[in-house]
Amino acid sequence: MFRRKRTAEDFAAEIEAHLELEADELRGEGLSADEAQRKARREFGNVRAAQERFYLRGRWVALDKLLRDLRFGLRSLRQSPGFAATAILTLALGIGANTAVFSVMNAVLLRSLPVSDPDRLVYLRTSNPPRGTGTIDSNETFSYPVYDALRHEGRGLSPVIAYVPLSGSKVAVRYGAQPEEAEGDMVSGAFFSGLGVNLPLGRGFSDDDESNHAPLAVLSYNYWTRRFARDPAVLGKTFYVSGVPMTIVGVAAQGFEGVEGGGSTDFWIPLQNRRELNAWGNPPQDGKLFMTDSTWWCMRVIGRLAPGVSREQALAQLQPVFQTAAYVGLGGSPMEGEKRPVLSLADAKSFPGYDAMYGNPLRMLMAMVGLVLLIALANVVMLLMARNAARQREFSVRQALGAGRGELLRQLLTESLILVTAGGALAWGFALMATRLLGRWAQIETSLAPDRTVLLFTLGVLAFAGLLFGLAPLRVALKGRAELALKTSAATSNMDAGKSRTGRIIVALQMAMCVVLLVGGGLLVRTLRNLETTPLGMNVDGLVVFGVKPNIPSLAEGRAFYVNLLGKLRALPGVESATVMEERPGSWWSDNGDMQVDGKLPDVADGASRTVRSNVVGPDVFRTLGVPVLAGRDFADSDTAASPHVGIINEEFAKRFLSGLNPLGHTIGSDDGRYTMTIVGLVKNHRYRSIDEEPIPMAWYEYAQIPMVGSMHVEMRVHGDPLSILPAARKAVQQLDPNLPLIRPMTQREQFETTIAQQVLFARLAGFFGFLAVVLVATGLYGTLAYRVSLRTAEIGVRMAVGARRGQVVWMILKDSLVLTVAGVVIGVPLAMVVARALTSSLYGVKALDGMSYALAVMGLAVVALVASAVPAGRAASVDPMRALRTE
């Protein structure tokens, strides 16, 4: 259809041939050559008209008209570049922000696990673990015997799949010479086959691989890309995990990065049974690893419903198996008064952790950018209406000249199409960038690349915008009937449009939305400031932290390793002090449990918690961290395995369990009473797990005195830039073991900031969108007012001619925007209160009805309104009455 079969030249040639044939024939009838030719031409009639008709026939007229409309639209937009640029940018920002937030939401909340038939997958959950067990998560982790029993007897699920991380963060790996760190999981043999994850390269694991603990590894596509540049030759190569050689046998499908939210798994190995590769990187407990330690509930379990089995049926079948297996190694039955744990199955369609982590903030953001989009669309509509009202004479003239309403409509739609296309293209680019930034800030490692859903979403918004922009101004355009063109005065022909109430209502609503965004943004920004200025109770400046995961064959060797390491590190130039600890502060990790005080579990008031948070640390720990020791002493090098066991507590511990007593000299210990220590120090409360936590009782063990030693984090206080010590520290570590990388090295400040990263991101974005809304509202208000002033130029001229002073004229214009502002505030504040209440859970140190934030928002809006009206008001005041009247 787009290609014409015949050219106009060909048609012209045919007519030429016709004329010659006719002339020949006429000559044959006896006419002279000249006369014959003239007659032929006369007989034919209008050659041009025929050619014109051929031209119109020959092409696809609609397309032709469209192209013409497009050219016309472009020309008319080029005549008002300010309008075009504003409209396109406004659209790009509004739609781009929506696309960006939507693609994050899509990737995080809506997209399914990249596995086959995700609807049939379930996560296993337990109501609680049995007493006497240790867990990673009290509802989501299970012991190896439970997994084993479910796998063999749980016919409701086929297969049952378990997976467990090699570490809470990353483990040491080596490919070639340089040690590095990566995130790895140990998994069931049925992991890939059961989930239905394809392996574009190589193979997955088998049940035999699991039972033989085969030294094999499968890489994630992402890791393969990032670390191995998608080299297919990695298959068969050796990959060391915590010093244990594994053979790479496969690469998992693109987009599959494990079944846990938040992080991304780099590689998988079959379940192993060796000290270096214990679950979560823990040292053996009483010589037992996760497979043999039936009281350690550390594995996550996922299952696929067996064919033809409903979830209820599966659960009914699994329940007794689970409840029996739960007491393997615990005497086979619950203690007196203890309820058996109850198994449940949870949807595994999408990433489980994500909704909890990002759900609310994302939905909130989506609502915010939705508001921004509304404001942006309203702006463009108003700009278009103003522009088209100003073009009413043009439309009237065109109608008078015979343009149909259809033609006008098509023209308006074409112009809106140009705007929307340009805005959309810009928005897409903007969204791609914003999405990448969002992903980085939020530390979401899952791929956020927009997919088809996102594209459809954006196209939907664009189509809506296109229609809206085409249709909204049509009313104004059509109101300019043909006879209007006969009225010569610009002022009179524009009169009706000048009174448009729709425009005022839209501006007032925009202002209301602006108030909502400003209040929301303000509350979140204040939350952010509160978080950032929260005193940590320690001096994080000059502190650097990194993890080490040495190979520890025995307790004595492990302790010796850390003594050696600390010796080397303290000797480095610029190092003030150094210590080790099992869990690093500000990482969300903590070891919680009950502790005995003076030989028994302390009495607490009804309902109060007995939980004590504990950590295992090395000498000089509080001096290094900069936490004040209120009484007694810090741990010292002289505290060794041979010296009396000593412990340190915080103020909260003393207040809660040793109220009114001098805590020094009291004995505390583990809940089973097998390990005890004497309190030798009392330290000030300080933030431990995260920035926004309440004080909780804490106790510290000396690492050299407890019967367990594993991987540790090193804290160093140094002079100057903390990170500059890392190369020297790396060298010191590798002198002890060349296989050891520094795990997640960073400053302690950065580490703490990760705990508020999400709030920071949320607040920044909210602030940004609030700002964007303000800019948009200002533009919209300015546009509307400027337009109204320009329409009233003649009126103002008359007023001034009959004696109105400039001040009165300015006031007349300002009053206009003042009324709109007041209306906006009256609608906006109650709305903002509703929104703020929904935000409550995201606030810190500021109330939802914080008067200050509301006052600031209203003031901000007032300033915007004033600034936006100042220019038009000034223009109105400078109207020269004579000139204004002369334009009549």
Add this chain to the structure above:
Amino acid sequence: MATQENNDDRIALLQGTLDLLILKTLLLGPCHGQGVARMIQRQSEDVFLVDHGSLYVALQRLEDRKWIRAKWGVSENNRKARFYSLTPKGREQLAEKAGEWRRLTRAMGLILDASGGLGEEA
């Protein structure tokens, strides 16, 4: 459209009849546009006035519909000309259109020839 002076009793073609005439003319064999025009004029005993512009547009329209096809050739007096010929589809259309036309003229004739009735009523 008719820009020719209309000083004789030739009549302009009815809408739609040109197509039929072209098809009928081409039934005799391939022909160029000028020949078609001449032939229509001649066969109608110079009653029909063929607007040449309309003729070529009609030819193009028929060609687009694939009722006729065209190719450049050489006329008997050695002029380059575009020759049109009927396609099978065009043949079918001719039969159908001709039938329609006959029904129409018959109906018209019946009404117009019943002049007696008309007079009686008047």
